[in-house]
Amino acid sequence: MKLDxxxxxxxxxxxxxxxxELHAFGVHTIADLLDYFPFRYEDYRIRNIGETKDGEKATFEGKIMGNPLLQRYGKAKTRLTCKIxxxxxxxxxxxxxxxxLQEQLIPGRDIVITGKWEQHRLQMTVSDSEFPDKGKARSGTLQSVYSVGGSITQPWMRKMINQALLxxxxxIEEMLPVELMDKHGLMPRKEAVMHIxxxxxxxxxxxARRRLVFEELFLFQLKLQAYRTINRKRQDGVAHVVDxxxxxxxxxxxxxxxxxSQKxxxxxxxxxxxxxxxxxxLLQGDVGSGKTVVAAIALFAAVKAGHQGALMVPxxxxxxxxxxxxxxxxxxxxxxxxxxxxxxxxxKRRDVLAGLQMGLIDVIVGTQAIIQEGVNFRSLGLVVTDEQHRFGVNQRSVLRRKGMNPDVLTMTATPIPRTLAITAFGDLDVSTLRExxxxxxxxxxxxxxxxxLDRVLGFIRREVEAGRQCYFICPLIEESDKLDVQNAIDLHIQIQQAFPDLRIGLLHGRLTTAEKDEVMRAFSENEVHVLVATTVVEVGVDVPNATLMIIMDAERFGLSQLHQLRGRVGRGAHQSYCVLIADPKSENGRERMKIMTETDDGxxxxxxxxxLRGPGDFFGTKQSGVPDFKLADMAADFGVLEDARDDAAELTARPDFWSAAAYARMRDVLRREQLFQGELLD
Known part of the structure; x- marks a missing residue:
């Protein structure tokens, strides 16, 4: 039997x-336990005082030099001190x-203490102590620290993992071919598990961590690259013939x-x-980089080749x-x-459906209504999805099945770091608009x-008098007991009172579609000077005359969301501005405000x-397709990620990968992922 x-x-x-209790940690098999890696180490190696900085955690070995002093205070609290x-x-x-411990602190006895060192007071607040004459359990070692809870303690987890290793x-079987271990100087898997x-x-x-991180990233990339290799060999898509x-x-x-860049x-x-x-x-580009024009050219090509195109938006x-x-x-x-x-x-819906089925409509633009039952195309050749992370995999695959394996172009105005693009979208070819x-x-x-705020209101007045318009964004629609933030409804009243002579609009998610459309139409046609809104305006609304974006309680937003909101202005020829109103309490909040003022490069x-936030929260919610790695960190391990991607692409492109005995373990991994069922990866 195998460990899994x-x-x-x-x-x-x-x-x-x-x-x-182990099941609650996702540990069911021996393999799961051996792959339950520590997230850090406690350093119990003996240090010299001269090498230890003030405030550091350290382990010292010494001799008890005086009788201990015990002080009692509060309810059953004690403070024990001793000279060493x-x-x-x-x-x-x-x-x-x-x-x-008072009775064990005997003058002349050797002791090992671990704790926080206070250099200026020549004092250590001890967290662990042991006596060499009883045998050393920890001192002189690095102790693994695991995620534990309930009755599962650190010592018990260490003991069980060591028992499993014994x-x-x-x-423990090797996962990687010898050629890759030699190429990157990696230790064998058995050694790596032992040593980590x-x-x-x-x-x-x-x-040990480097070896296991490479394996983790390589096996993930292997799946993506194998999908790409298999899909590229399939010749059952739409070949658009257009001069x-x-x-x-x-x-x-x-x-x-x-x-x-567009060309x-x-x-x-x-x-x-x-x-x-x-x-x-995947077509990614910063806000206002011209993705819609690129999509239009692709849709034109599909129609000229005798097919239809669809653009689905959220x-x-x-x-x-x-x-x-x-x-x-x-x-x-x-x-x-x-x-x-x-x-x-x-x-209107019946007319549109008939036009699609008969081929009278060349390009359809729509929401999820496009993927509903009863929507049929004469010949769907190209599917474009905008802000794709807002659609689930199933929604995109349903649209794809509306045609005979049509081409798919996925667009996003959330610029994705290469790190994340290679990992989350490794199965896609990535095109980037930078200009x-x-x-x-x-x-x-x-x-x-x-x-x-008064100075900000003065700025609004100057922009409006110059013929421009302004967005005023806040996080919530109405009063919340939990969050002390400005809300759109109250803010709308406040701005109306500040500017009784101006037209102030209000836009939020609880308005009906018709109401939202009317507000946006009025703002687009300059009938509204200031639009108070929630993040409904984050994507899609294009008002070239709007030059001022003010974001209230800006610390409540993530960096990418702030950048998306900022991208609603700067769409015309006039100089545009973004004002962040925030009193962030956390260092993270202050850092976000600082970054926004330093760069407008998405x-x-x-x-x-x-x-700052990590890959899982990059899109605001946990993104399907971004795995929770056990060890790997996409930002810190980006070099390893690129190596793993390149190696996986090279390997899966080789004919012998699909037959040679040396790669059997990796093919087993792909079979477990149901790679060979013939399904196209969405």
């Missing part, structure tokens, strides 16, 4: 009750609530010159579309925005663009405290956001 087939009950010392000689230096050792350590739980020193623990000249003619009809990305997409394999490409406001944009771009060259949302009348369209000016961002913002 043996239950933890077979370890000496694991009772039925303890087995159930360490390297000819007399220090004071202090134990809190350890009165039972009983089953010889059964019981390192001889820090260097050995780091080497380059018709594309060039269409591009010349656009009201602006494409940036070099490069368009070429990448068109090459994919001409191939009979399914395109699976909200009706965004659907309306894209519908108007694509009508301007594609309608002028004879393409029929349709809109399908949940708020259409029954008659701003010509004429776009950087947005000036300032951070102010709440007591400067890729830099997202990189810093990933460092």
């Amino acid at each position: 087939e043996l239950t933890v009950r077979q370890i000496k010392g694991v009772s039925a009750q303890k087995e159930q 000689a360490i390297e000819n230096v007399l220090i004071t050792a202090v134990w809190f609530n350890r009165h039972f 009983q089953y350590g010889e059964m 739980h019981n390192p001889e020193d820090i260097a050995m623990g780091q080497a 380059g000249e018709s594309i060039r003619v269409f591009v010349r009809t656009l009201p602006f010159e494409l940036t070099d 490069k990305v368009v070429n990448e997409i068109l090459i994919d579309m001409r191939n009979p394999s399914c395109m699976n490409r 909200t009706e406001i965004l659907a309306e925005q894209h519908y108007r944009s694509l009508q301007k771009l594609l309608g002028g060259v004879g393409l029929q663009v349709g809109l399908l949302t949940g708020s259409l009348t029954d008659k 701003r369209p010509q004429g776009r000016k950087p947005i000036q961002t300032n951070w102010v405290k709440h007591n400067m 890729f830099e913002v997202s990189r810093r956001d990933l460092e």
Whole structure:
């Protein structure tokens, strides 16, 4: 039997009750327990006083030089002190609530103490102590620290893992081929598991971790690269046959010159579309970088090749925005663009469905209404999803099944750090728009405290008098007992009182679709000077005349969300500004405000956001596709991640990988992931 087939009950010392408690930690098998890695080490190695800094945790070995003094205070609280000689230096050792040690602190007896060292007072607050004449349990070692709870304690977990290593350590199987271990200088898996739980020193623990991190990232990338290899071999997608000249003619009809970045990305997409394999490409770009135009060119190519295109977006406001944009771009060259949302009348919906089925509508823009039953295409050749992380995998795959394996272009205005793109979207080819369209000016961002609100209101007055408009964003719709934040309804009243002569709009998620559309129409047509809103405006709303974005209680927002909100301005020729009103209490909050004022590069913002929040929370919610690694940290281990990705891509492209005995273990991993069932990866 293999380790992943043996239950933890077979370890000496694991009772039925303890087995159930281990299940709560996700530990069911011997393999699970051996892969339950420590998250840090307690250093109990003996140190010299001269090498120890003030405030550090340290372990000293010395001799008891005087009788202990016990003091009692409060309810059953004690303070025990004793003089100890360490390297000819007399220090004071202090134990809190350890009165039972008094009888053991005998003058002349050797002792090992661990705790916080206070250099200026020559004093240590002791957390652990032991006596060499009783044998040393911890001192001189690195002790692994695990995530534990309930009746599962650190000592018990260490003991059980060591017992598992003793009983089953010889059964640990190698996962990586010898060529990769030699290439990267990695120790064998058996050694790595042994050493990560019981390192001889820090260097050995780091080497063990490096080996296991590489394995973890490599096996994950192996799945993604194997999917890509298999999918690329399939020739059952849509091969869009369209000549380059018709594309060039269409591009010349656009009201602006494409940036070099847009030209490069368009070429990448068109090459994919001409191939009979399914395109699976991620188009990422900062707010206002011109993704919609790139999507329009791809949709034009699909229609010219005799097929239809679909653009699915998460909200009706965004659907309306894209519908108007694509009508301007594609309608002028004879393409029929349709809109399908949940708020259409029954008659309009029937007309749209008939137009799609008969091929009278070339491009459909819509919300999840597109994937509902009864929506059928004559020939769907290209699916574009915008802000794709807001759709689940099932929703995207349903849309894909509306056609015969159509090409898929996924767009996001959340610039994704390369670290996250390689990991979460390793199965996709990634195209990136880095340039701003010509004429776009950087947005000036300032951070102010709440007591400067009067100055901010004066700034609003100046911008409005110059003919501009302003967004005023706050986190909540109405009063909350839990969060002391400004809410949209109260703020709307406050701004109306401050500017009785101006028209102040209100937009939040509890308005009906018709009400939202009316508010946005009025703001877009400059009938509203200041729009008070929640984050409903985060994506999609394009008002070139709006030059001022004010965000109340900005510390309540994540970095990427702040950047998305900031991107609602700066869309016209005028200088735009973003003002963050915040009094952050935490260091993290202050750091976010500082980052926002230092850069308006979305890729830099997202990189810093990933460092601050971690990959799981990067999109605001746990993102399916971003795994919770046991050891790997995508930001810290980015170099290893790139190596793992390159090695996995090279290996899966080789014919012998799919047959040679040396790679059998890795093929077993892919089979367990049901890779060979013939399903396209969404």
